[in-house]
Amino acid sequence: MLTWSDNWIIGHDEIDAGHKRFFDLVDAMETALVAGEERSTVQAIAVALAIDTAAHFSAEERLLAAHGYPGAEEHRARHQEILRTVDAALIRCDDADEEEVWLAACKEVKTVLLNHLVHDDMAYRQFLVEQGIVGVSEES
Ligand SMILES: [Fe+2]
Numbered sequence: 001m002l003t004w005s006d007n008w009i010i011g012h013d014e015i016d017a018g019h020k021r022f023f024d025l026v027d028a029m030e031t032a033l034v035a036g037e038e039r040s041t042v043q044a045i046a047v048a049l050a051i052d053t054a055a056h057f058s059a060e061e062r063l064l065a066a067h068g069y070p071g072a073e074e075h076r077a078r079h080q081e082i083l084r085t086v087d088a089a090l091i092r093c094d095d096a097d098e099e100e101v102w103l104a105a106c107k108e109v110k111t112v113l114l115n116h117l118v119h120d121d122m123a124y125r126q127f128l129v130e131q132g133i134v135g136v137s138e139e140s
Pocket residue numbers: 019056060117121
């Protein structure tokens with residue numbers, strides 16, 4: 001499974017902190033699953049992930065709009081779609097009687113978010129680098 005590494009750094013502190021938290025929570029979820037923790041424990045992490053993600057998405061949308069990213073509107077729409085998918089998965093988690101159904105729903109939460117980071121977020125990083133908005137830091 002993917003873990004946090006410098007490969008995922010965008011070069012923007014707030015966004016990177018959000019992504020790092022995402023990996024931390026996914027890690028915590030994996031650890032809880034492997035340890036055979038109660039469903040409620042795993043689900044609490046999944047819910048925390050969803051709440052964090054919603055805040056992170058808003059920050060990202062503001063950043064992309066502020067810098068005139070050509071795909072900003074599409075990215076925002078993708079966020080909305082992902083939040084709906086995550087909500088639906090959390091409901092299935094809550095409702096699941098069978099272990100496999102429950103596990104699949106929990107895993108969907110992290111998979112959909114991970115795929116977004118790897119594909120869609122890395123696409124806007126390229127734009128921000130090309131525009132000189134991130135990448136070369138000019139620390140005083
Ligand atoms: Fe992101």
